[in-house]
Amino acid sequence: MDGRLRYGFAAVCTLLLIIGGRLVQLQGVDHRDLAGAAAAQRVDTVTLHAMRGQIVDRDGTPLAYTSNAQDVTVDPTQVPADQRDRYALALAPVLGEEHATVMKALATKGRYAVLATALSPARAAKVTALGLHGIYTQATTQRQYPGGTTGANIVGTVHSDGSGAAGIESRYNAVLAGKDGSQTYSVDNVGNVNPSTRAVTEPARNGATVALTIDQNLQFTAQQLLDADVKKSGARGATMAALDVKTGQVLALASSGTFDARNPDTIDSDAPINPPVMAAFEPGSVQKAITFAAALQERTITPKTSLSVPWAVHMGGVKVSDAWYHPTERFTATGVLAESSNVGTLKIAEKLGPQKWLRYEQAFGVGQKTGVELPGESPGYLPPYKDWSDSTFANLPFGQGQSMTVLQLASIYQTLANDGVRVPPRVVSSVTSADGSQQKTATPKGVRAVTAQTARTVRTMLESVTLPGGTGVKAAIPGYRVAGKTGTAQQPDPNNGGRYSDSMYWDTFAGMVPADNPQFVIAIMVDNPAHGLEGGDVAAPLFHDLATYELQHAQVPPTGSHSTHVPLQVCAGRDRATLPANVC
Incomplete structure (x- = not known):
């Protein structure tokens, strides 16, 4: 009996020890954790x-x-089945x-x-x-x-x-x-x-x-004009960019057929959502401005340099010809630019040499992202010198074999308009926090591509493009001096092994107003308009309409000065009465 009592007593003591230990753990060791868990059960967070x-x-x-x-x-x-119809x-x-x-x-x-x-x-x-x-x-x-x-x-x-x-x-x-x-x-x-x-x-x-930095009114007008032009010309699409000359700020960046931000279903998943910064194209003759700027900077030419220009030449195993047939004629360097002679441009580029020419392309930002604050920007394409073949330099100086976006094209002309200093374009002007503190976007440091004198000389030569005898007369604006350049670049034909097509083109125009004191630049690309229309037929009139609107909208007055006439051809010994206006 005593043995059973002892065993029972020992069991009770053991149980009490276990319970006591557990109480110590709960009250002491786990007190804070349990208190926190209990509190969490009594609070809610939204x-x-x-x-x-x-x-x-x-x-x-x-x-x-x-x-x-x-x-x-x-x-x-909570909705009875027999009430669903009434609810609906x-x-x-x-x-x-x-x-x-x-x-x-x-x-x-x-x-x-x-x-x-x-x-x-x-x-x-x-x-x-x-x-x-x-x-x-x-x-x-x-x-x-x-x-x-x-x-x-x-x-x-x-x-x-x-x-x-x-x-x-x-x-x-x-x-x-x-x-x-x-x-x-x-x-x-x-x-x-x-x-x-x-x-x-x-x-x-x-x-x-x-x-x-964009102006909603200019942006709206640009989209309306691009849509109307695409419909009229039968083109696949069109893009444009407008920049402030001094700051590089983007005033408008538009494309035809833009989606409606209120309805994501209008986004075309097979096309770039922002073509002006994402879709690169071969610029054609609009890019010749860099070749001429380089040649002027290196003192290879002056605006009146005489060049003997045949209709076609062979270089690097390929035939390069002008867009129109003509006998061998003596053009001035200005005439080569104004009448857009590929052969004349190639002769000037040969005087520079390929490596020197390439250096100026890079200085103008070709083949590089601009750094604009928008996703998906394309750098375009400028073939590395090590990859050049014998025929590469036969195409590059007049804008074939390289590619750029319309924003990069506008940046090239902003450089010339800004006396040779390229200011990388920006589209954000400031960020203002909810507390009112504001952080303004600093203007990027400019990159000098050519001297101010060279840029001004190029602008004078580009004015000849929009004057009688030039390819861009449809860009001219009465009362204002306009400097710019047309371009018509052949597109590769996927159905012909990627060879350049004789019927598909990128048509371009880029320019600035007023030419002697530029306030803004506008670049335009029209993708494959019907009927073989050229840059001077499609893109130049678009520039005229857009620039005319912005001059009025921004209240830019005419400078009152007149364009400097530079002969387009060497007319000595020729009957001037038989030559087109402005040639001599």
């Missing part, structure tokens, strides 16, 4: 969403902003949905289904006014693009979760998105807020406003 920042143009006009909106949902278990008849016209679509949502299995997203507060109020049991509204936001297609290629769009998907929306997503906050408060055992406790709030930080 996210305070940050409002996405605006994107505005150079004048503060909103291009993208976020507004309050409401989603409409249903708990299908009432809801469909307010939601803007088909009756059958609403019926399908009402019949969804489970306790939650979405009937409509991002309704305006006014429309959501109409839903609430219907007084339908089981129908709820919940707060959300909606990204708005008031311009629709205007600048959509630059501004971009957002994903369904509100994050940036393209354009500035994507590149500046981190600053536009802001930072969500939170609010933590006590609740009772059924989840009701405990009014006797104070909530802990971490405020949301709304997104910043990103101000662009």
